[in-house]
Amino acid sequence: MxxxxxxxxxxxxxxxxxxxxxxxxxxxxxxxxxxxxxxxxxxxxxxxxxxxxxxxxxxxxxxxxxxxxxxxxxxxxxxxxxxQLSDYRIKGSEILTEAGTPLSLLVGKSIEKNLTGFEWAAGIPGTIGGAVRGNAGAFGGETKDVVKEVEVFNLKNLKTENIKNSDCQFGYRESIFKKKRNFIIFSVVLKLEKNSKKKIKETTKKYLIYRKERHPQEPSAGSVFKNIGIDKLKRDFLKKFPKAKKVIKGKTLPVAFLINQCQLAGKKIGKAQISRDHPNFIINIGDAQAEDVKKLINLTKKKVKSKFGIILKEEVYFLGF
Ligand SMILES: Cc1cc2nc3c(=O)[nH]c(=O)nc-3n(C[C@H](O)[C@H](O)[C@H](O)COP(=O)(O)OP(=O)(O)OC[C@H]3O[C@@H](n4cnc5c(N)ncnc54)[C@H](O)[C@@H]3O)c2cc1C
The missing domain is CATH 3.30.43.10 (Uridine Diphospho-n-acetylenolpyruvylglucosamine Reductase, domain 2)
Incomplete structure (x- = not known):
């Protein structure tokens, strides 16, 4: 070498x-x-x-x-x-944007141009490239709903190619870009729809207020674990844990509920803490070390597995471990 x-x-x-x-x-x-x-x-x-x-x-x-x-x-x-690539162009109801453009900027531009479909992304940090890779979503909306096409750099043949939405293998926090690691997302075409600015603004504001009131404001990486699809639950799960019925949203059981039931909300290791506001968030309350966060993640997985028989899967990406 x-x-x-x-x-x-x-x-x-x-x-x-x-x-x-x-x-x-x-x-x-x-x-x-x-x-x-x-x-x-x-x-x-x-x-x-x-x-x-x-x-x-x-x-x-x-x-x-x-x-x-x-x-x-x-x-x-x-x-x-x-x-850092963050150029974008708006043509009619489509936004052609490079991968490094912040979601917040795209949400703002959508409002400016009376474009609906992207309101759910308000308040999610990060770039559009990261959102496409993880099929980020909130409030019933997902990145897959607004992506028309993705331009990628293929590390296998070092060539650029375009991948249509139907070939992106989008699923809950999943995509072909996450499964196969040979793609770097260069740019994305978002397809939105025209609507009244007032309505778009109202919805966006509602989501931002919700986040401010319910989500921790300390540094974090958002939800640590993926929520659980109810089709993945054992048959007798809801009989054994009837309280879970009340918190099921659509087809998912929020992991925050499971963590709460394990009495882990507020648990601290070093300066890392499982948020009381939203127990699927781990927050940095000082100069937290990655090791502390890892320990909290492992503890949560262990407790949830032992109480509910559910194996949690991380949504967060680990680098350098
Ligand atoms: C307070 C807070 C709230 C959040 N709320 C939500 C929410 O409601 N819903 C939700 O889904 N997520 C949420 N998140 C998580 C996060 O913001 C999203 O997953 C976001 O889409 C990640 O994008 P990023 O650019 O920050 O990616 P990064 O964290 O930089 O990277 C994540 C992964 O994507 C890869 N990646 C990044 N860019 C590219 C690219 N161009 N090509 C190929 N791979 C790439 C990286 O290599 C890495 O593997 C939240 C996070 C925080 C801190």
Whole structure:
């Protein structure tokens, strides 16, 4: 394997930095240093960084808004490539946007242009690329409902291709981009609909107020675990735990209920705490360490498994563990 040092790398990838603390790039405010860190402002930048990482066998990680991420205290011994591409264009009821555009900006632009369909995303941090990968959703809406097409860079053949919505294999917090790790999302076409600005504004405001009142305001990575599809519950589950019937929303059982029933809300390890406001959030109440968060995650999984026989699956992505 050809080895390369920082100075040599910097010559071929100007803008490359080293030992950059990742806690400053995550909403959790947790995480050690990236050995190398590069902000990709254009597709060309991004392709070059990926090609160089591959050529020199350096592990790399694509970072969006860092809002669904737990980075280890040791950091990441490779190149973190932060997606900064954030151009967008609005044509009729379609928004063509690069992957690094913040969701908040797209929600704002949709309101401005009287476009409905994206109100549910109000208050979700992160980028549209991250949202497409995880099929982010809230209040009954999901990214899959507004995506028409996704432009990706395929790491297998180093070529760009377009993937139609029907081929994205979207599911609850799932997509082809999450299942197969060989795609980097470059840009997305969102298909919205025209509606009255007043109505769009009202709905958006309602969702923002809900978040402010019910969700913790401390640093976090949002929901730690995926909610449970009721089709996944054992037959006698609702007989054994009748209280669960009251909290089922549509076809899902909120994990927050299970965590609450295990008396874990408010549980602290170090400066990490299971939120009392929303027990599926772990919050950073000081200078929390990733290890503390990991311990809380493991404890929650253990307790929920032992009380309910349910194996929780993480929604948060782990880097550097
Ligand atoms: C307070 C709070 C509230 C939240 N509420 C919600 C909610 O209601 N619903 C919800 O679904 N989520 C919610 N989240 C979680 C999070 O905001 C979303 O999952 C968001 O879509 C993640 O996007 P990101 O850009 O921050 O991704 P990151 O955290 O940067 O990355 C997450 C994963 O996506 C990958 N990725 C990012 N960009 C790309 C790209 N361009 N191409 C390929 N892979 C990429 C990364 O490699 C990583 O594996 C919340 C988070 C917080 C902190």
């Amino acid at each position: 050809v080895k390369i040092n920082y100075q040599q790398l910097k010559k071929i990838l100007p803008g490359l930095r080293r030992n950059i603390l990742l806690k400053n790039y995550t909403t959790f405010r947790i995480g050690g240093p990236a050995r190398y860190f590069f902000k990709a402002e254009t597709k060309k930048d991004l392709i070059q960084a990926v090609k160089i990482a591959k050529r020199y066998n350096l592990p790399f990680f694509i970072l969006g808004g860092g809002s669904n991420l737990l980075v280890s205290d040791k950091g990441f011994k490779g190149i973190v490539i932060k997606i």
